[in-house]
Amino acid sequence: DAKTTQPPSMDCAEGRAANLPCNHSTISGNEYVYWYRQIHSQGPQYIIHGLKNNETNEMASLIITEDRKSSTLILPHATLRDTAVYYCIVRVAINYGQNFVFGPGTRLSVLP
């Protein structure tokens, strides 16, 4: 079962920042928060991940609260091509390995 909670859908105007929230209140101290997205009919695409500190790369910024119980993915200038389902994932240990458990994600629609 997913250890994260996300809103099912969000809209964002093209050119504006898209802020996608995620709750992960049961996160353990050594678990990273990952963000992936899935554009229609494609495989999931890695966006960013972090442990404690805020992170930024060419795609997005990740803001993690001090208590690590929630985070926000920020797409600074959303474009129509950013329309996708965004998954917030906390890795879980299964047997002798660790794997991603994908929840339903947030369907982001970027509107012209």
Next chain:
Amino acid sequence: DTAVSQTPKYLVTQMGNDKSIKCEQNLGHDTMYWYKQDSKKFLKIMFSYNNKELIINETVPNRFSPKSPDKAHLNLHINSLELGDSAVYFCASSRTTTQETQYFGPGTRLLVL
């Protein structure tokens, strides 16, 4: 060059048939995965292999048999296909098993009639 590739992209077959899906990664990763995405769009892990050895099998029917001839390949063979096997199957790879980014293939769309 595609990092993680899958063949075929589409697969339409009759119930009861046996079929295989192939996956190859050219990233030099040690770990490969198979995921199933059903009609409700939930992505679920099926198998995980590390250096050709199975490390995770998530309650998948034994009609599904992954095979890893080398660490760059993880093929999925499905026996006696059922209607409920219709889904999109994604292969992925990561450098190791722990806290590593996974890279996904484009998916194989399987339709069982």
